[in-house]
Amino acid sequence: MSRCPDKETLERFAYGRLPDTECANLEAHLESCRRCAAALARLPVGEELLERIRELERSRQEIAESLSRLPATEDKLASTVFGREDDKPRP
């Protein structure tokens, strides 16, 4: 196993500021080093984005019933626009 990266390197990796070549090495290290992987996961990175993802899930959940209509609507509109036959060539 390669040497553990210092805290700063780990942070640069977490915030996406590490060059790709170094990322590959670090990712390989993280696969086998529990200490670094756990330290990385504890960094408060991406919390804002994660909160937005949770908010998205909640908002889609609120209108889940409306959204469940969409596949049928898609098929209905598609046949209106393109005709019934799936492989009908366009004029």
Added chain:
Amino acid sequence: MILMITTTNLSLLERMRGGSDERTWREFFRTYSPMLMSFARRLGLSDADADDAVQETLLAVHAAFRKMPEPFDRTKGRFKSWLRGIAKHKVRDVQRRHQKDARIEQHDVLAGAGADPETSSEVDALFELEWQRNLLARALEQVAREVDPAVYQAFELYAVHGNDPNKVAKLLGVSRNAVYISKTRVLKRVSRIIVELQEQGS
């Protein structure tokens, strides 16, 4: 290289222009109908009415794309404001039809917006919120297609829903490290895709 990226970026909107094939149209539908549905529901429309507004919006969009002489200027968010205009108009149509049916004279959410575009900032803000949510949803869908299913599930269970990493690892049959790494990997990719989508203006 830049030329190649540009071509790829423009693809969905470009393929819609001049009349799309069914596959492209379905891709367009799946990309934008959830946010249009959400927009209509949050403006007070019922399930069925919101569904009508979504359908009418997408039919109008399809018809307009067929006759569109040139592509959208993606640097200026032209597509977004264009779609917003059609969506607002169609929601208002559905609401008016109902008011006429029920002979109700009271104001609806979009009444002000219909009379005076200057007062529609709240509606525009709502559309913007849905637009941003949609960018995020599309980025997540793309990452889910790109990465190993276990990586994406680990991300959902551990990073999004805060489940214990040991339990997640056991459930998915991966190492605990893989669970930790999934968080960074997916978030990085999502951020990058969002930037790409914003650059495309689509």
